[in-house]
Amino acid sequence: xxxxxxxxxxxxxxxxxxxxxxxxxxxxxxxxxxxxxxxxxxxxxxxxxxxxxxxxxxxxxxxxxxxxxxxxxxxxxxxxxxxxxxxxxxxxxxxxxxxxxxxxxxxxxxxxxxxxxxxxxxxxxxxxxxxxxx
Numbered sequence: 001x002x003x004x005x006x007x008x009x010x011x012x013x014x015x016x017x018x019x020x021x022x023x024x025x026x027x028x029x030x031x032x033x034x035x036x037x038x039x040x041x042x043x044x045x046x047x048x049x050x051x052x053x054x055x056x057x058x059x060x061x062x063x064x065x066x067x068x069x070x071x072x073x074x075x076x077x078x079x080x081x082x083x084x085x086x087x088x089x090x091x092x093x094x095x096x097x098x099x100x101x102x103x104x105x106x107x108x109x110x111x112x113x114x115x116x117x118x119x120x121x122x123x124x125x126x127x128x129x130x131x132x133x134x
Contacts (some may be wrong), residue, residue: 004073012052020050020108027044028044062081062096070095075096075110076096077095
């Protein structure tokens with residue numbers, strides 16, 4: 001289902017826009033998509049932040065920070081958001097064959113309404129979590 005055209009040809013962009021629309025309509029239930037020109041609705045929608053989560057067939061999960069341009073059309077290259085504090089000082093770029101992507105999820109939320117706890121997206125495990133105990 002997922003391929004170069006879906007990610008580059010507007011599929012991901014449409015999913016992000018749909019998540020934003022649904023989040024805004026949830027906040028303003030009397031409005032339809034687009035807000036009927038309401039400046040309050042449009043300001044709220046414009047302020048929404050999104051997180052793109054990729055679920056792979058092998059069970060790993062990654063949060064996509066940005067698609068990477070490396071001249072490849074047979075796989076998805078992207079910078080991911082590292083979970084482990086040790087990796088947050090640099091950048092992690094991953095290449096995933098499109099057929100390994102099981103699901104794409106977009107979470108839209110207003111900055112003022114974000115959950116207080118930091119939602120942990122698995123995919124990278126800390127070195128101490130991978131090391132067997134004594």
